[in-house]
Amino acid sequence: MSTDEKTxxxxxxxxxxxxxxxxxxxxxEYMQAWWVKVRxxxxxxxxxxxxxxxxxxxxxxxxxxxxxxxxFTNLLLQMAGWATIxxxxxxxxxxxxxxxxxxxNSAVGAVVMTxxxxxxxxxWPWPLALGVGLLVTTLVGLxxxxxxxxxxxxxxxxxxxxxxxxxxxxLILTTxxxxxxxxxxxxxxxxxxxxxxxxxxxFGIFGFWGWALGIGMVAGYGGSELMRYRSRKSSGLPxxxxxxxxxxxxxxxxxxxxxxxxxxxxxxxxxxxxxVLALVAFWTFVAxxxxxxxxxxxxxxxxxxxxxxxxxxxxxxxxxxxxxGLMAGxxxxxxxxxxxxxxxxxxxxxxxxxxxxxxxxxxxxxFGGSGRVVSALLGALVIASVENGMGLLGxxxxxxxxxxxxxxxxxxLVDALSKRGxxxxxxx
Amino acid sequence: MTEPILRCEGVSKHFGAVQALYKVDFEVASGEVMALVxxxxxxxxxxxxxxxxxxxxxxxxxxxxxxxxxxxxxxxTAALGIEIVYQDLALADNLDVVANMFLGxxxxxxxxxxDEASMESSARETLDSLAVTxxxxxxxxxxxxxxxxxxxxxxxxAVMWNSxxxxxxxxxAALGVAQTRQVLDLVRRLADRGLAVVIISHNLHDxxxxxxxITVLRLGQRVAVFRREETTQQEVVHAITxxxxxxxxxxxxxEGYA
Numbered sequence: 001m002s003t004d005e006k007t008x009x010x011x012x013x014x015x016x017x018x019x020x021x022x023x024x025x026x027x028x029e030y031m032q033a034w035w036v037k038v039r040x041x042x043x044x045x046x047x048x049x050x051x052x053x054x055x056x057x058x059x060x061x062x063x064x065x066x067x068x069x070x071x072f073t074n075l076l077l078q079m080a081g082w083a084t085i086x087x088x089x090x091x092x093x094x095x096x097x098x099x100x101x102x103x104x105n106s107a108v109g110a111v112v113m114t115x116x117x118x119x120x121x122x123x124w125p126w127p128l129a130l131g132v133g134l135l136v137t138t139l140v141g142l143x144x145x146x147x148x149x150x151x152x153x154x155x156x157x158x159x160x161x162x163x164x165x166x167x168x169x170x171l172i173l174t175t176x177x178x179x180x181x182x183x184x185x186x187x188x189x190x191x192x193x194x195x196x197x198x199x200x201x202x203f204g205i206f207g208f209w210g211w212a213l214g215i216g217m218v219a220g221y222g223g224s225e226l227m228r229y230r231s232r233k234s235s236g237l238p239x240x241x242x243x244x245x246x247x248x249x250x251x252x253x254x255x256x257x258x259x260x261x262x263x264x265x266x267x268x269x270x271x272x273x274x275x276v277l278a279l280v281a282f283w284t285f286v287a288x289x290x291x292x293x294x295x296x297x298x299x300x301x302x303x304x305x306x307x308x309x310x311x312x313x314x315x316x317x318x319x320x321x322x323x324x325g326l327m328a329g330x331x332x333x334x335x336x337x338x339x340x341x342x343x344x345x346x347x348x349x350x351x352x353x354x355x356x357x358x359x360x361x362x363x364x365x366x367f368g369g370s371g372r373v374v375s376a377l378l379g380a381l382v383i384a385s386v387e388n389g390m391g392l393l394g395x396x397x398x399x400x401x402x403x404x405x406x407x408x409x410x411x412x413l414v415d416a417l418s419k420r421g422x423x424x425x426x427x428x
Numbered sequence: 429m430t431e432p433i434l435r436c437e438g439v440s441k442h443f444g445a446v447q448a449l450y451k452v453d454f455e456v457a458s459g460e461v462m463a464l465v466x467x468x469x470x471x472x473x474x475x476x477x478x479x480x481x482x483x484x485x486x487x488x489x490x491x492x493x494x495x496x497x498x499x500x501x502x503x504x505t506a507a508l509g510i511e512i513v514y515q516d517l518a519l520a521d522n523l524d525v526v527a528n529m530f531l532g533x534x535x536x537x538x539x540x541x542x543d544e545a546s547m548e549s550s551a552r553e554t555l556d557s558l559a560v561t562x563x564x565x566x567x568x569x570x571x572x573x574x575x576x577x578x579x580x581x582x583x584x585x586a587v588m589w590n591s592x593x594x595x596x597x598x599x600x601a602a603l604g605v606a607q608t609r610q611v612l613d614l615v616r617r618l619a620d621r622g623l624a625v626v627i628i629s630h631n632l633h634d635x636x637x638x639x640x641x642i643t644v645l646r647l648g649q650r651v652a653v654f655r656r657e658e659t660t661q662q663e664v665v666h667a668i669t670x671x672x673x674x675x676x677x678x679x680x681x682x683e684g685y686a
Contacts, residue, residue, distance in 0.1 A: 235545040289541050291534045294523075298531055301522035308518045309532030310503070369522035 030244045047414045048362060048378045051407075055382065059389030066389055069265035076263070077194055079377075079384035080272040081106075081335035082351075086358040086376035087283050088327030091320045093359055094287075095300045096368025097155040099324050101144065101162035102355060106332030107170045107347025109137035113333060114342045115173065117187045126187045134329040140166070141325025145318040155321075167347065174344045181344035185336060192271065194338035199268035207260070210269035214260035217277065222249040272334055276377065279330065283323075284373040296320060300369035331355070350404075357404070358383050361411035382407065431494065432457045433624045434479070434510065434593050439488030441474050448474040450648045450675060451488065456593065456624040461615060463635040464628045466645035467668055472628050475645070476595055480512050481505040493592075510593040511586035515601060517578055521571035525563065526551040528570055529585040554588045555580070557621075558614055576607025583614055587623065594618055595626040600634050612638045632661050646671045 038046060059066040085106055092099045099105075113133030116124045124132075144162055148155045174181050185191050202208035225245045232239045263269045287293040298306040299316045307313050335351075336342045360366060361382050362375025386407055390400045432455035441449040449471045456462040466472050478485045481499040489496050492508050499505055505512070519528050526544070529551045537543040551566050560580040563573075570578060579599055586594050596615065600608040615638050619625050629635050635642060636656060644652040644667040651671025654664060 231545045235549050237545055237548055291536060291542065294527060294531075294534055294542065297523060298520045298527075301520035302518065304516075305518035305520045305528075305531065308502075308514075311532050369520070 026241060027243050027247060030241060045363065045378065047411070047418075048375075048382060051361075051382055051411075052378075052385065055385045055389065059385070059392065063389070063392045065392050069262050070267075071388065071392070072259075072262050073197070073266045073268075073270060075381075075384055075388050076270050076273055077338060078388055079380040080194060080270065080276050081331045081338065082354050082358050082383060083276050083331075083377045083380035084279060084334055085328050085331030085351075085355040086362070086380055087279060087373055088324030088331075089355055089359040090362075090364045090371055090373055090376050091283070091287075091296065091327075092155075092324045093364045093366060094296050094368060094371055095317055095320050097148070097317070097320070098159060098356075099141075099144070099155065099321065099328075100159040100352065101140070101166055102159075102324060102328045103352035104163055104166035104170055104347040105137050105140050105325055106328040106335065106351070107342065108140065108166050108173070108332070109133040109329035110332035110336035110346060111170055111173045111183070111342045112136050113190070114183050114185050114336060115177065117185060117190065118177070118183070119186055126189045129187075130190070130333060133333060134326055137329030137332065138322050138325040141321040141323070141328075142318065144325075145321035148321070149314040149317050163352070170347055171344055174342060174346070182341050183343070184341045190333070190337055191340050192337075193275070194270070194272045194334050195340065196271045197263075197268035198271055198274070207264035207268040210260050210264055211257075213269060213274060213277070214256045217256050218249065218253040220281070221252050225249060272337075275330075275334070279327070280373055280377050283327075287373050292316070292319070297369055302369075350401075353404075353408075354383050354387075355380075357408045357411070360415070361408065363415065365415060366412070379411075382411075432491075433493055435491040436475070436479065436485075437489050437491065439475070439478060439485040439490070441471075441478055441483070441485050448648050449478070449485070452645065452648070452650045454643055454650065456626050458592065458624050459619055459622050460640045461619045461625045461627060461638055463639035463642045464626055464645065465630070465632070465635060465642060465664065465668060469647070470645040470668075471648040472645055473597075474648075476512065476597060476626075476628065479505065479510065479595070506589075508593075509589075509591045510595065511589065511591040512595040513579075513582045513586050513597065513599065515598045517582040519570045519578060519582060522569060524569050525555075525566045525573075525581055528581060529554070529588060531585075533589070550588065551584075554584050558584055558587070558617055560584060560614070562610070574607060575603045576610040579603070579607075579611050580614055583611075583618070587618060587621075591623065593624040593626065595628070597628050598630070599627065600629060600631060608634065632664060635664075636661060644668055644671055647673060649673050649675065 056066070065071055085102055089099065089102060110133065113129045116122060116129035116132060117126060140162065144155070144158050147153055147158050174183060177183065197207075198209040198213065199207055200209060205211065222245075225240075225248070229239050229242065229245060260269055287296065295306065295311045295316050298309070298311060299313050303313050306316075332347070336346065358379035359371070359376055360379065362372075362377070362379030364371025364375045364379075383404070386404060387400070390403060395403075435453075435455040437453055438451045439449060439454075440447070440451055452471065452475060454464070454475060464472050464475070477483060479490065479499070481502045481504050484500065490499060491497070492510075497504075497508060499508075520531065523531070526548050530547050535543040535547050537546075548566060555563065555566065558580070560577075562577060562580075570581060573581065583594065583596070583599075599611050599615070603611060612634060615625055615627060619640070627635070627639065639656050642652075642654045642656060642659070642664060643650060644654070644664060646668060651673065652664075652667040654667075
C-alpha cells in the first residue's frame with residue numbers, strides 16, 4: 001500500500017499539514033464531508049440503496065404485482081434464509097477465506113433436524129432436533145477449519161471437497177428413509193418459522209408485534225447512537241453533531257416503519273424477520289464491539305500483524321468457520337421451514353451462488369478485512385428482489401441466470417473500483 | 429552514560445556451519461540512542477532476533493536492568509518492556525490508527541464491549557506526547573498514511589506499553605527526505621523521554637544525526653563502539669568494512685569453539 005511515498009520536502013501531500021482534526025458540526029458540513037468520502041470511493045451503503053431503487057423501478061414499471069403488499073411479504077420470506085446463511089459468509093470473507101460448502105451444509109443441518117422430528121421415529125421435541133441440526137453444521141465448520149489451519153490447505157479446496165461430500169450426505173440421508181426423497185416437516189413450530197406472521201391483534205391494532213419490532217429497532221438504533229455520542233462527549237472526543245444523528249435515526253425510522261406498515265396491509269411482518277434481524281444485530285455487535293470481532297478484521301487485513309500482536313490467528317479462523325457453519329444451519333432450517341420439507345435437492349441449485357452474491361453485493365470485500373454483517377441482509381434483499389421480479393415477469397431460467405450474473409458482476413465492479421479510491425484516500 | 433538497561437555479554441549464535449554471531453557484547457542505556465551498524469551479514473538481525481526471543485543464543489547472557497534474564501519467546505521480551513519495530517511494521521491496513529495501536533491488547537468495558545473512547549484518548553495522548561501531529565485523524569485507516577506516518581504509528585504503538593527499550597529495524601529505509609526527518613526527530617524524542625533506543629540502519633548520515641553511540645558489527649563480531657562526537661563517518665565506514673576481528677572466520681575451531 002505504501003509504494004508511492006517518495007515525497008520531497010517541498011511537495012508534501014496537503015493533508016500532512018492538517019494537524020487538527022476536522023470535525024463537522026452542522027448537517028451541511030457533515031453532508032459535505034460525506035460527499036468528499038463518497039467521491040474518494042468510500043461509498044458505504046450508497047450503491048446498494050441506489051441499486052435497490054433501480055431494481056424496484058424497473059420491476060415496478062414492468063409488472064404491477066411487484067409493488068403490492070402481498071409481494072413485499074413474499075420478498076421478505078424469500079430473502080430470510082439467504083440473508084441468514086450470508087451472515088456466515090460475511091465472516092468468512094472478512095478473514096479472506098471462502099466456504100463453498102455452506103449451501104449443502106445448511107441442507108445437512110435441515111435434513112438431520114427433519115429426520116429427528118419425524119413423528120414417532122424418533123419424534124424428538126423441536127428444540128432438541130433443531131439443536132442437533134445446528135450442532136452438526138457447526139461441527140462441519142470446525143472440521144473444515146481444522147484441516148485448513150492445521151494442514152495448511154487453502155479453504156477453497158477444502159470446502160470444495162466438502163461441497164461434494166455434503167451433497168452426497170444430503171442425498172443419502174433423504175433417500176435412506178423414504179423412497180420419494182422428500183421428507184415433510186410436521187412439527188408446527190418449525191413449520192411456523194417461515195410460514196407465520198406477527199399478525200396478532202393487540203389493543204385493537206393489527207400486527208401489534210410487528211409495530212413493536214419496528215419501534216424496537218428504531219429505539220435500539222437511536223439509543224446506541226446516543227450512547228456513543230455521550231461516551232465520546234464525556235471523553236472529550238470529536239462527535240457526530242446531534243442534528244445529524246437525529247436525521248439518520250429519523251430516516252431509518254421512516255424506512256423501518258414504512259416496511260412494517262406495508263407488511264401489515266397484507267398478512268403482517270413475517271415471524272422469521274424477527275429471527276433474521278436478531279441474528280444480524282447480534283453478529284453486528286460481535287463484529288464491531290468485541291475483541292473477537294476486532295481480531296477477525298485484523299486477521300483479514302494482515303494476518304502477520306495479527307500474529308505478532310499476540311492474536312491466535314488459527315483460533316480466530318476456526319471460530320469464524322464455526323460461525324459460518326452455525327449460520328448455515330439456521331439458514332437451512334429457515335429454507336426447509338418455508339417449504340415445510342427437505343428433499344434430495346435441498347441445498348442445491350443457486351443457493352450457494354445466491355448467498356455468496358448476497359454478501360458481496362452487500363459490500364463485503366472478497367479480499368478480506370472489509371465488510372459489515374448488515375451487508376448480508378441488504379445483499380439478500382437485492383438478490384431476492386431480482387429473483388422475485390424476474391419470477392413475476394415469467395422470464396425463462398436462462399434469462400434469469402444471465403441477469404443475476406450481471407447484477408453480481410456490477411456489484412463486484414463497484415467494489416473493485418471504489419477500493420482503488422479508498423486505498424488512495426485511506427478510508428475503510 | 430549511566431548503567432546500561434540492556435546488556436548482552438558474549439552472545440553467540442550459529443546456524444549450522446555458519447557462525448552468525450561470535451561472543452558479541454552489546455549494550456544500551458536509558459536515554460541513549462545506540463546505533464547498530466554493519467554490512468549485510470554482519471549479524472545485526474541475528475542479534476536483534478535473539479533479544480526479541482525469536483531464537484535463543486547459543487551462549488552468553490542477557491542482563492536487563494542489571495540482573496540476568498532468560499528470554500525464551502517474544503512474550504518474555506515484551507514482558508521485560510522491550511519492544512521491537514520491525515522493518516515491515518506489521519500494521520493492519522484495514523484498521524484505523526487506534527485499532528492498530530491496541531491490536532491484541534484491546535481495552536474492554538464490562539468485560540465484553542470494546543472501550544473505544546478510552547482507547548482513542550490514550551492513542552491520541554501517546555501520539556501527542558511524541559509530537560506526531562501530522563495525522564489527519566486517529567480514526568483514519570493505516571492504508572492511507574504516508575511511510576513516515578506509518579512508522580510513527582508503529583513506534584507509538586511500541587512505546588505505549590511503558591516500554592523501556594525500543595529497537596527500530598531500518599526505520600528510515602523506505603522513506604523520503606521529509607519523512608526520514610520526522611522519524612529521526614521521533615527517535616530523538618524517545619531518548620529524551622528516558623527510553624533506551626536501538627536503531628539499526630545502513631544510512632550513516634541518519635545515524636550521525638541521531639545516535640549517541642555507534643556499535644559496529646563485522647562478520648558476526650563487535651569490532652568497535654564509538655561515541656558520535658568523537659568519531660567521523662570515515663572511521664565508522666572503515667570499521668564496518670575492515671574492522672579488526674578478534675577471530676578470523678573459519679579458524680574458530682582452533683580456539684576450542686565449535
